[in-house]
């Protein structure tokens with residue numbers, strides 16, 4: 001998948017496209033329906049499929065005082081967009097200036113002039129242009145005026161609950177630590193991503209060295225607690241293209257047993273003490289919440305609980321994994 005940062009990077013010889021637009025934070029199952037439809041329409045017509053996305057998140061630009069954290073970093077968003085089969089993504093820098101682009105001007109400048117859209121695929125609640133003035137009927141009018149078709153994808157809801165798949169729903173679930181619920185809405189486990197940095201150097205002495213993730217641009221960190229998950233080393237992808245995935249017990253919180261103040265995400269790779277991850281960018285995929293974070297009365301009870309966490313994580317992550325530690 002090609003990534004074009006701004007219209008200047010769109011190839012001059014680009015043919016007609018099937019285009020969609022959105023922030024696509026999390027690329028949840030609702031997004032996936034729209035993106036899947038964009039890819040399919042393009043394949044059937046022999047055209048290029050393109051998603052237009054915005055960065056940073058408009059909410060962070062319009063409300064810098066509010067602490068809006070993306071569900072997924074831009075890196076992860078692009079990775080998930082690539083997984084849908086799109087040919088290209090056009091990333092537009094969202095600034096207050098850009099936000100003043102009117103609905104018609106937005107369509108003309110980006111969808112018509114830059115992307116030569118012959119079909120635009122959008123969800124029924126699409127909004128675009130200055131003050132969100134454009135909606136689906138505006139898009140249909142502009143399509144008639146500029147000669148592109150418009151496909152409206154109707155909302156897709158969870159068959160179990162009837163609730164529409166949404167980024168808000170994912171945020172609510174992560175805020176309570178329900179990573180298994182978030183995985184249902186996302187269509188795969190939620191992940192955070194960051195460089196492994198030095199911590200308090202306590203982990204190895206305790207017998208559980210933990211990879212501590214640098215705090216910025218991680219993606220949305222779920223509620224404090226202990227989770228079963230996978231530590232993925234993207235730079236260590238084996239020849240078959242899959243990344244090395246290591247089973248892990250993950251701690252999110254301030255380490256209250258040690259009266260810590262900084263909130264960290266740290267992952268202990270089960271049964272390993274030989275890893276050197278410092279400076280490496282890793283992904284931590286969160287599969288299931290095991291328990292809340294606890295301020296233990298000393299190291300002894302913490303270690304007893306951590307031994308149980310390791311067994312629980314191994315159970316959740318499955319199969320033949322041996323939870324008994326040897327080293």
Ligand SMILES: Cc1cc2nc3c(=O)[nH]c(=O)nc-3n(C[C@H](O)[C@H](O)[C@H](O)COP(=O)(O)O)c2cc1C
Nearest residue numbers: 199200201202203249251255256257268293294309
């Ligand atoms: C599986 C697991 C469970 C943990 N549970 C707790 C906990 O309940 N309370 C706590 O204070 N710290 C908990 N921790 C965090 C440890 O206190 C932390 O990993 C240790 O202090 C090492 O810190 P360091 O990486 O900065 O050296 C847990 C860590 C792991 C890996």
Ligand SMILES: Nc1ncnc2c1ncn2[C@@H]1O[C@H](COP(=O)(O)OP(=O)(O)O)[C@@H](O)[C@H]1O
Nearest residue numbers: 198199200201203204209210269272273275277
């Ligand atoms: N099983 C493991 N899981 C995670 N990190 C490991 C493991 N084995 C070795 N390491 C390495 O040890 C480091 C963690 O050791 P630790 O004593 O907890 O130090 P720190 O406080 O700097 O995190 C990790 O950053 C990683 O490089």
